[in-house]
Amino acid sequence: MLTIAVSKGRIYEDALPLLAEAGIVPTDDPKTCRKLILATTRPDVQLVIIRATDVPTFVEYGAADLGIAGKDVLIEHGAESLYEPLDLNIACCRLMTAAHKDAPPLSGRIRVATKYVKIAQNYFASQGIQAEIIKLYGSMELAPLVGLADCIVDLVDTGNTLKANDLEPRELIMNISSRLVVNKAAMKMKHEAISALLTQFEKTLANR
Numbered sequence: 069m070l071t072i073a074v075s076k077g078r079i080y081e082d083a084l085p086l087l088a089e090a091g092i093v094p095t096d097d098p099k100t101c102r103k104l105i106l107a108t109t110r111p112d113v114q115l116v117i118i119r120a121t122d123v124p125t126f127v128e129y130g131a132a133d134l135g136i137a138g139k140d141v142l143i144e145h146g147a148e149s150l151y152e153p154l155d156l157n158i159a160c161c162r163l164m165t166a167a168h169k170d171a172p173p174l175s176g177r178i179r180v181a182t183k184y185v186k187i188a189q190n191y192f193a194s195q196g197i198q199a200e201i202i203k204l205y206g207s208m209e210l211a212p213l214v215g216l217a218d219c220i221v222d223l224v225d226t227g228n229t230l231k232a233n234d235l236e237p238r239e240l241i242m243n244i245s246s247r248l249v250v251n252k253a254a255m256k257m258k259h260e261a262i263s264a265l266l267t268q269f270e271k272t273l274a275n276r
């Protein structure tokens with residue numbers, strides 16, 4: 069049995085066509101069903117449905133053989149203990165700093181709200197900027213509006229969320245896409261099945 073960890077929402081939606089090309093179609097829809105383990109049309113493959121930020125943990129401990137996770141989550145988690153053989157080029161966005169559209173260029177010691185504490189710390193250190201990082205779990209865009217932070221580090225796609233909250237993108241930290249990750253022991257023990265799957269994904273991606 070191969071277990072693949074996927075998060076509900078945009079990664080799941082974007083991953084479905086890729087999985088389908090490999091003959092993997094879940095027999096239940098996680099939007100309407102409360103099951104956390106989904107059987108698929110391939111008797112040797114099941115999906116586990118978890119929070120996006122938990123995917124590296126499940127794969128690292130071998131609770132899932134494979135997983136699909138954003139590069140943002142992988143870097144923040146520290147994913148040296150995982151193989152990352154494929155960029156799936158789905159759920160693409162940018163990790164950026166953003167501030168109020170009327171705010172002057174940031175200088176001196178600044179306060180930054182983000183859920184990407186490690187990435188933000190490394191980024192501002194690399195820029196020689198003294199930053200106090202405030203960890204949030206969502207709605208980062210609110211922080212500059214209520215005086216909690218001078219700027220945020222968050223994901224930007226269309227830019228609509230920033231615009232709707234009178235913020236503007238400032239510096240690009242990195243481009244983000246979702247990656248296939250593989251447990252190291254599973255790569256050895258289930259080599260044949262996993263490499264067949266990788267080959268199939270590669271073929272599908274090459275044809276896009």
Ligand code: ATP
Pocket residue numbers: 075076077078079119120121122137138139140141159160161223224225226244245246
């Ligand atoms: P959690 O449930 O663990 O808090 P989350 O709510 O951030 O995670 P999603 O919003 O589904 O989960 O995001 C999952 C991944 O999709 C992110 O890690 C990122 O790689 C990518 N992503 C997030 N927001 C966007 C966006 N607006 N456009 C494109 N991709 C995005």
Ligand code: PRP
Pocket residue numbers: 206207222223224225226227228229230
């Ligand atoms: C993500 C991200 C931004 C938004 C950016 O939030 O945290 O708020 O998308 O996308 P945009 O540039 O297209 O507006 P998400 O939709 O995942 O909401 P959440 O953080 O509450 O999960």
